[in-house]
Amino acid sequence: GENVEQHPSTLSVQEGDSAVIKCTYSDSASNYFPWYKQELGKRPQLIIDIRSNVGEKKDQRIAVTLNKTAKHFSLHITETQPEDSAVYFCASRAPGYSSASKIIFGSGTRLSIRP
Amino acid sequence: DAGITQSPRYKITETGRQVTLMCHQTWSHSYMFWYRQDLGHGLRLIYYSAAADITDKGEVPDGYVVSRSKTENFPLTLESATRSQTSVYFCAISQTGGEAGAFFGQGTRLTVV
Numbered sequence: 001g002e003n004v005e006q007h008p009s010t011l012s013v014q015e016g017d018s019a020v021i022k023c024t025y026s027d028s029a030s031n032y033f034p035w036y037k038q039e040l041g042k043r044p045q046l047i048i049d050i051r052s053n054v055g056e057k058k059d060q061r062i063a064v065t066l067n068k069t070a071k072h073f074s075l076h077i078t079e080t081q082p083e084d085s086a087v088y089f090c091a092s093r094a095p096g097y098s099s100a101s102k103i104i105f106g107s108g109t110r111l112s113i114r115p
Numbered sequence: 116d117a118g119i120t121q122s123p124r125y126k127i128t129e130t131g132r133q134v135t136l137m138c139h140q141t142w143s144h145s146y147m148f149w150y151r152q153d154l155g156h157g158l159r160l161i162y163y164s165a166a167a168d169i170t171d172k173g174e175v176p177d178g179y180v181v182s183r184s185k186t187e188n189f190p191l192t193l194e195s196a197t198r199s200q201t202s203v204y205f206c207a208i209s210q211t212g213g214e215a216g217a218f219f220g221q222g223t224r225l226t227v228v
Contacts, residue, residue, distance in 0.1 A: 006157070032214040043205060043219040044158065051214050089157060096212035100165035102173060103148065103209070103217050107157035 002027040004092050006106025013080055014114050021075045021109045023090035030092040033066060033073045034103070038087045048075070077111075085113045118142040121206050121220035128196050128227055136191045136223050138206030146209035147189040148217060149173075149181065151202040158205065164189055165212055196227045 005024045013019045025033075031052035036044035050057045050064045050073065057064050063076040077084055090106040122137045138147065149161040150173075160173030162181040170181050178200060180192045193200055203224050207217035 009155075032216075034216040043221055046216040046218070049214075049216055091216075093214070095214075096165060100163060100169065100171045101146070101212035102160055102163050102171070103207075104160065104174075105150070105158040107155070 002030075002092070002094070002102075002104050004090060004104050004106040006090050006109060008109060009107065010110045010112070012112045012114060015080055015082065017080055019077045019080055019084070019111055021088055021090065021111070023073050023075075023092075023106050025071050025073070025092040025104075027092065027094050027104075028071070029094040031095055032093040033064070034091050034093070035064060035075050036089040036091065036105075038089065038108075040086075044089060080111075080113050082113050082115065085111060087111070119206060119208050119218060119220040121204075121223050124221060124223060126223060126225050128225070130197060130227055131195050134193045134196055134225070136193075136204055136206075136225070138189045138191070138220060140187050140189075140208050142208065142210075143186055144208040144210045145186070146212060146215075146217070147183065148207040148209070149179075149189070149191045150205045150207065151175065151200075152205060152222075153202050161191065161204075193225075196225075198227050201225060201227045 034049040037047045038044040066073040087108045093103045119140045128134045148163040150158040164170045164183045205222045206220040209217045
């Protein structure tokens with residue numbers, strides 16, 4: 001079945017440095033790729049997304065890139081700050097043509113920012 | 116965020132009992148999802164629904180039952196709870212089946228003893 005692989009599972013970076021999280025998806029029909037941030041004890045929240053007709057998208061210190069040929073997409077956080085510490089999830093979604101459209105998540109990356 | 120509500124927030128139940136987790140939305144979004152979150156497994160899809168009376172199995176549906184008689188409600192029932200079903204359960208909603216993300220409820224922490 002469809003799956004999304006996410007790496008690394010844990011990541012520790014110095015405050016001010018950049019962090020990169022990578023994901024690979026299996027369903028070639030996937031055309032939407034959201035990223036979620038989950039703080040301890042809270043619900044996952046959508047922070048950025050990218051559609052298959054776009055190669056890169058930026059929102060302040062966060063950027064996502066998509067390589068459809070390789071079925072890879074990545075989250076880049078620049079100038080990391082303590083409040084960036086959280087678990088990050090990538091996800092993929094294929095359109096619902098012959099069946100309903102589901103959202104499949106990666107296993108998560110725990111990002112820690114060292115002061 | 117107030118548009119999706121899960122209840123109860125916390126539940127302790129005994130092995131073998133039936134328990135139902137509720138999810139209610141006020142936005143009339145067509146799609147609703149149930150995920151479970153366990154350490155090391157991320158968010159795994161249990162069941163999802165594209166509209167009232169339409170439900171589909173996700174990655175880990177065994178031991179769970181869902182129904183969606185009304186657009187706004189999507190209850191998840193554990194027919195005979197097992198310890199392996201101890202988890203945090205999240206309900207999520209999505210406006211469409213296309214290029215749209217999901218918004219999550221606050222979660223229900225279920226402990227099966």
